[in-house]
Amino acid sequence: MITARGLVQTFHTGRGKNAKEVHAVEGVDLDIAEGEVVGFLGPNGAGKTTTLRMLTTLLRPTAGTATVAGYDVVAEPVQVRRSIGYVSQVGATFSGAYAGDEVVDHGMLYGMSRADAVRRGQELFERLQLDGLWKRMPRNMSGGQKRRLDVVMGLIHDPTLVFLDEPTTGLDPQARANLWQHIEGLRSTHGATVFLTTHYLDEADALADRILIIDQGRIVAADTPDNLKAQVAGDLVDLEVADAAQVAVAAERLAAIAEGVERDGRRVRGRVARAGRAVPGLLRDLEAAGVALDSIEVARPTLDDVFLTLTGRTLRDAEAGEGEKEKVA
Numbered sequence: 001m002i003t004a005r006g007l008v009q010t011f012h013t014g015r016g017k018n019a020k021e022v023h024a025v026e027g028v029d030l031d032i033a034e035g036e037v038v039g040f041l042g043p044n045g046a047g048k049t050t051t052l053r054m055l056t057t058l059l060r061p062t063a064g065t066a067t068v069a070g071y072d073v074v075a076e077p078v079q080v081r082r083s084i085g086y087v088s089q090v091g092a093t094f095s096g097a098y099a100g101d102e103v104v105d106h107g108m109l110y111g112m113s114r115a116d117a118v119r120r121g122q123e124l125f126e127r128l129q130l131d132g133l134w135k136r137m138p139r140n141m142s143g144g145q146k147r148r149l150d151v152v153m154g155l156i157h158d159p160t161l162v163f164l165d166e167p168t169t170g171l172d173p174q175a176r177a178n179l180w181q182h183i184e185g186l187r188s189t190h191g192a193t194v195f196l197t198t199h200y201l202d203e204a205d206a207l208a209d210r211i212l213i214i215d216q217g218r219i220v221a222a223d224t225p226d227n228l229k230a231q232v233a234g235d236l237v238d239l240e241v242a243d244a245a246q247v248a249v250a251a252e253r254l255a256a257i258a259e260g261v262e263r264d265g266r267r268v269r270g271r272v273a274r275a276g277r278a279v280p281g282l283l284r285d286l287e288a289a290g291v292a293l294d295s296i297e298v299a300r301p302t303l304d305d306v307f308l309t310l311t312g313r314t315l316r317d318a319e320a321g322e323g324e325k326e327k328v329a
């Protein structure tokens with residue numbers, strides 16, 4: 001459904017002494033099959049939106065090629081646009097018309113008849129829990145309602161390939177869960193291919209069959225959430241030792257089964273392969289050594305751990321370091 005080879009986007013900003021080259025996307029390859037839900041994950045400024053804008057024909061690639069729904073993004077942009085739905089990060093701009101009329105106009109722009117656009121629009125209003133808001137102006141809607149209206153606009157012409165740019169940013173947890181259901185429904189009831197960007201690890205984890213992680217304009221990982229997590233060496237075992245004097249002994253015992261043991265006050269943690277099997281023995285060991293614990297936690301690896309393993313930074317650090325890759329030309 002989506003193929004890209006060596007996609008590059010370089011922005012030139014400023015003039016004279018202030019001229020800068022921003023290497024937003026630096027050689028991205030993609031192969032996304034029909035019916036796949038792909039999560040495109042990365043810190044702020046990693047190049048997610050820029051990639052999406054090239055795939056949706058809003059931005060011409062500096063270099064590289066891409067086909068979307070069988071059409072070339074540079075040579076056949078009109079066909080690409082007709083084949084896809086796109087929900088941008090900023091959302092649609094609405095005039096002063098009623099929400100329903102906006103949606104119908106948008107559908108007619110795609111060549112739908114008025115009757116079809118009304119029918120489909122009303123169905124989507126219901127599915128996205130906007131019923132009763134057909135005759136409301138978008139500017140009088142809540143943030144969550146407006147975001148769902150954006151999604152209606154992106155889906156009105158019944159696309160089988162949908163691009164969603166951070167669809168749930170700014171939504172409250174309930175609206176977010178609700179939108180997740182609809183995104184899942186797109187595939188299960190519709191067989192749609194979904195390409196979605198997100199900062200949220202849990203979102204990508206919950207929705208995507210496959211996750212692509214982008215960092216500084218390059219794809220650093222592409223796999224199923226489970227396989228990505230399996231790359232991280234084991235589960236995190238975190239012990240809180242009751243007596244500070246026993247921390248060294250606890251660290252030594254943990255080190256017998258764990259990698260990368262760290263100490264932090266009365267806490268000792270490390271990564272253990274198959275913690276479920278190893279922890280009972282560890283507890284016996286600690287007891288025999290007279291070490292009492294206040295608590296023990298075992299956590300499965302998260303996608304943040306994956307990002308850390310792959311890039312040496314946490315997602316949060318990566319966001320804080322945004323802009324580093326801007327080079328003075």
Ligand SMILES: Nc1ncnc2c1ncn2[C@@H]1O[C@H](COP(=O)(O)OP(=O)(O)OP(=O)(O)O)[C@@H](O)[C@H]1O
Pocket residue numbers: 011012013022023024042043044045046047048049050051199323
């Ligand atoms: N029109 C532009 N002109 C100059 N630089 C740009 C432009 N658009 C994006 N950039 C830069 O390109 C880089 C990638 O931006 P992009 O918006 O693709 O990141 P992103 O991963 O979508 O981030 P976010 O999660 O914040 O949306 C950033 O350094 C950004 O500042």
